[in-house]
Amino acid sequence: MRFRRLEIRVQTSDGPYGVTLDFPDGLVLIWADNSMGKSTCVKAMLIALGMEAMLTTSQVELPIAPSVKTRLESPTGEHDVLESEVFLEIENAAKHRIVVRRAIKGSRDKNLITVYDGAALTATNSPGGSRDFFVNRAGAATRELGFHAYLAEFFGWELPAVRTYDGDERPLYFQCILPYLIVEQTRGWATTQPPVPTHFRLRDPNKRAVEFLLALDAHAVALKRQGLQAELARIDTVWRSQFAAAMEFAERTGGKIFELPSTPVATWPPTMAVAMVLPHGETWVDLEVRIVSMSAQLRELVENEIPRVKDISSSAQVELTQAELLVRDRQSLLSRLLDTLEMDRREIGAIAERLRAIDEDIQRNKDARVLTQLGSTQDLAFDKGSCPVCHQTIQDTLVPLEPDQAVMSLEESIAFLGEQRRTYGGVYENAKRELSSREKQVQSLRVEVSALRDRVRVLRQTLVSDGRGPSIAAIEERLRLDGSIRNLDAARAHFDTILESFAELARAWSTAQSQLNELPRVNVTTRDSEKISSWSAVLRDQLRDYGFASFKPDQAQISADSYRPEHDGFDLQNTISASDLIRTIWSYLKGMLELSRSVATNHPGFLIFDEPRQQSTKDFSFGKLIQRSADASAFHQQVIFFTSEDRNRLRSHLDGLPHTFYEIDGRVLKRL
Amino acid sequence: MEIPELNAMFLFRRRPVALPADLRPSWRIGLILLLLKVCCRRGRSTLTRLHALSWGIRAEQTRSALLAVVTGSLAHNGDVIVRFDPALNRAVDFALGEQLIRRCGGSRIELAPKGDALATALEAAEEAYQTEKIFMREIKQKFTEGLVDQLFSRSN
Numbered sequence: 147m148r149f150r151r152l153e154i155r156v157q158t159s160d161g162p163y164g165v166t167l168d169f170p171d172g173l174v175l176i177w178a179d180n181s182m183g184k185s186t187c188v189k190a191m192l193i194a195l196g197m198e199a200m201l202t203t204s205q206v207e208l209p210i211a212p213s214v215k216t217r218l219e220s221p222t223g224e225h226d227v228l229e230s231e232v233f234l235e236i237e238n239a240a241k242h243r244i245v246v247r248r249a250i251k252g253s254r255d256k257n258l259i260t261v262y263d264g265a266a267l268t269a270t271n272s273p274g275g276s277r278d279f280f281v282n283r284a285g286a287a288t289r290e291l292g293f294h295a296y297l298a299e300f301f302g303w304e305l306p307a308v309r310t311y312d313g314d315e316r317p318l319y320f321q322c323i324l325p326y327l328i329v330e331q332t333r334g335w336a337t338t339q340p341p342v343p344t345h346f347r348l349r350d351p352n353k354r355a356v357e358f359l360l361a362l363d364a365h366a367v368a369l370k371r372q373g374l375q376a377e378l379a380r381i382d383t384v385w386r387s388q389f390a391a392a393m394e395f396a397e398r399t400g401g402k403i404f405e406l407p408s409t410p411v412a413t414w415p416p417t418m419a420v421a422m423v424l425p426h427g428e429t430w431v432d433l434e435v436r437i438v439s440m441s442a443q444l445r446e447l448v449e450n451e452i453p454r455v456k457d458i459s460s461s462a463q464v465e466l467t468q469a470e471l472l473v474r475d476r477q478s479l480l481s482r483l484l485d486t487l488e489m490d491r492r493e494i495g496a497i498a499e500r501l502r503a504i505d506e507d508i509q510r511n512k513d514a515r516v517l518t519q520l521g522s523t524q525d526l527a528f529d530k531g532s533c534p535v536c537h538q539t540i541q542d543t544l545v546p547l548e549p550d551q552a553v554m555s556l557e558e559s560i561a562f563l564g565e566q567r568r569t570y571g572g573v574y575e576n577a578k579r580e581l582s583s584r585e586k587q588v589q590s591l592r593v594e595v596s597a598l599r600d601r602v603r604v605l606r607q608t609l610v611s612d613g614r615g616p617s618i619a620a621i622e623e624r625l626r627l628d629g630s631i632r633n634l635d636a637a638r639a640h641f642d643t644i645l646e647s648f649a650e651l652a653r654a655w656s657t658a659q660s661q662l663n664e665l666p667r668v669n670v671t672t673r674d675s676e677k678i679s680s681w682s683a684v685l686r687d688q689l690r691d692y693g694f695a696s697f698k699p700d701q702a703q704i705s706a707d708s709y710r711p712e713h714d715g716f717d718l719q720n721t722i723s724a725s726d727l728i729r730t731i732w733s734y735l736k737g738m739l740e741l742s743r744s745v746a747t748n749h750p751g752f753l754i755f756d757e758p759r760q761q762s763t764k765d766f767s768f769g770k771l772i773q774r775s776a777d778a779s780a781f782h783q784q785v786i787f788f789t790s791e792d793r794n795r796l797r798s799h800l801d802g803l804p805h806t807f808y809e810i811d812g813r814v815l816k817r818l
Numbered sequence: 819m820e821i822p823e824l825n826a827m828f829l830f831r832r833r834p835v836a837l838p839a840d841l842r843p844s845w846r847i848g849l850i851l852l853l854l855k856v857c858c859r860r861g862r863s864t865l866t867r868l869h870a871l872s873w874g875i876r877a878e879q880t881r882s883a884l885l886a887v888v889t890g891s892l893a894h895n896g897d898v899i900v901r902f903d904p905a906l907n908r909a910v911d912f913a914l915g916e917q918l919i920r921r922c923g924g925s926r927i928e929l930a931p932k933g934d935a936l937a938t939a940l941e942a943a944e945e946a947y948q949t950e951k952i953f954m955r956e957i958k959q960k961f962t963e964g965l966v967d968q969l970f971s972r973s974n
Contacts, residue, residue, distance in 0.1 A: 512945065545841050563836075
């Protein structure tokens with residue numbers, strides 16, 4: 147991408163003012179004196195591209211000098227600004243030109259940018275069509291009518307998706323990339339890596355911008371890793387909720403599930419088979435086994451024709467006796483269980499009481515600590531372990547102890563009680579679990595007893611009914627079995643679907659895990675580290691050229707992890723002098739430009755520095771920067787400097803170098 | 819039988835003993851100061867009333883008993899047995915020694931300026947004596963010396 151022409155037009159009460167600047171390939175210098183409007187030009191270029199977020203977080207005011215917004219100063223005095231606009235003609239790699247136009251002051255919507263197809267500013271022939279795009283609104287970077295979505299297409303850029311702190315994905319915003327290409331004066335010269343707007347809440351915007359500009363693989367790898375980690379987190383959440391649902395289901399059916407892992411596992415089915423069990427008397431029986439045994443009973447009943455009362459009266463008599471025995475047996479078991487249940491409840495109550503006491507004691511120890519702290523300002527003697535009256539040593543206690551018996555300090559006491567609390571907390575949880583399991587047993591036993599009583603009742607009924615009728619007991623038994631089996635079958639079907647969903651999750655878990663393992667350990671690939679090491683080489687080369695003196699330039703390099711310049715593994719920023727910081731910024735950003743000449747990158751091939759000679763960097767260094775930038779034309783790149791250096795010295799630096807030099811005397815914005 | 823491991827010198831060391839916090843001088847002195855400040859008019863009390871208050875505030879059951887005495891809702895056949903805690907006497911002695919409280923007349927004690935300042939600081943410290951403060955605010959200064967006399971004549 148190249149800049150071709152900038153036009154600023156300001157309509158004032160004194161008539162039209164403005165400036166026109168052409169930008170050919172190669173090194174372009176624009177000279178004007180201090181505070182005459184150079185930075186206004188740079189800012190106007192940024193605003194034309196909708197990049198004001200680089201300069202401000204305000205959505206209301208465009209960040210530009212008052213001379214184009216409110217009052218313009220000119221040799222003839224101050225004039226009110228009535229309307230102002232900026233036009234920028236740019237050309238992409240395919241030599242296609244467009245003109246963007248944005249109003250700074252006037253009735254037009256400031257968030258609209260009009261794009262004219264063709265070289266509307268430099269060519270005389272009439273432009274092609276025009277379209278309006280918006281900026282500063284949600285979707286400016288993604289939607290079709292968003293200006294930055296359009297600009298990315300014009301640049302031939304496919305902006306990578308990056309993660310935000312809110313967990314969303316957004317395209318890497320233009321406003322995060324352009325600081326690497328355009329260094330604006332008010333904020334750009336303060337840090338080794340350019341300041342990137344943070345209010346978009348993108349994660350690691352600097353890293354992502356470098357990775358994109360230099361077309362590093364690292365971002366793709368990092369993105370993949372992030373995606374996989376998000377997937378693992380998702381599976382974990384789903385697994386946990388499914389686990390809770392499964393436990394709830396077991397609770398509802400009065401059973402328990404054994405060996406179901408509560409957190410995701412990769413091997414499914416687990417080595418210990420997951421099983422659902424139901425209480426049966428004092429023991430637990432597998433659901434499957436229970437269904438099989440009940441089905442067998444039912445089958446036997448169905449196979450035999452329903453007997454007549456007279457045929458079975460003797461066997462029914464026997465059965466009745468058995469059933470009555472069984473009722474008594476179960477009844478006594480139930481009362482035993484109820485006794486234990488009561489004991490369990492009492493124990494839990496005792497533990498809870500104990501926990502309360504411990505908590506209270508902890509609180510009182512803390513109270514005593516507060517008093518000691520408050521009392522220390524009053525210089526109390528007993529805090530120091532001596533009697534306030536006779537000044538003999540005393541123990542920190544109100545009850546007499548054996549001689550030589552030491553007392554725990556307050557802190558020790560609190561720790562000691564905390565430990566006790568943990569232990570009792572564990573015991574309490576355990577007792578609660580046991581209680582709930584016992585309650586389930588009691589419940590199921592009650593159901594069984596009531597079924598048995600029914601049985602006794604129907605057997606009695608059978609025995610007293612007409613001898614020719616069918617046995618009520620046999621019919622009732624069949625119905626009961628049939629109903630229970632149907633219930634258990636439904637439970638089993640549900641349990642199977644639960645298991646199936648876990649199997650699916652386990653498969654997804656194992657796939658994601660293995661994909662994560664296949665990713666390279668660090669995000670940087672070989673191709674990436676080659677790029678970074680040649681970038682480092684270009685950086686060192688320039689530091690030598692520019693006379694970097696804080697340490698030996700050979701020791702500088704660019705971190706493969708943060709992509710920031712480093713010295714011996716430490717960030718440069720805080721260890722170097724202010725002027726060396728400026729040299730580093732030159733070398734770092736220009737290094738990217740130079741790197742793009744030899745390797746494939748996304749660098750658009752231009753660089754704009756607003757007043758590059760900061761912090762009284764030596765004139766010699768600046769001369770070197772100019773010399774080194776002059777070769778830009780040979781690579782069809784563009785380097786634009788806005789400066790107010792001494793004109794004669796500039797001329798001597800430029801002597802014999804290919805360049806374009808504009809000298810603007812007085813104010814940049816002139817009467818047209 | 820020879821057990822080589824036992825051929826070592828034995829060393830017995832007394833471990834510090836754990837002590838409930840209400841038996842520590844600092845906790846009890848803080849309680850006395852707060853009781854005098856919140857529950858006693860002009861920061862003055864007889865030792866007997868202080869004993870009754872200190873007994874009443876220390877557990878859930880005694881708290882409800884004391885509250886019943888104060889509100890007069892004690893059942894007719896209800897009997898309240900106030901336990902005198904010798905630890906309180908020691909705490910009072912310490913507080914006297916520290917000049918947090920002082921004797922006043924024959925049988926009464928009152929908050930000294932130093933103790934009053936500490937009690938005010940304790941009242942302001944939100945995290946300290948939470949349960950106790952809630953209770954004190956409930957009975958306010960209603961547990962009067964007269965009630966104390968009634969209480970003891972009743973149990974005698």
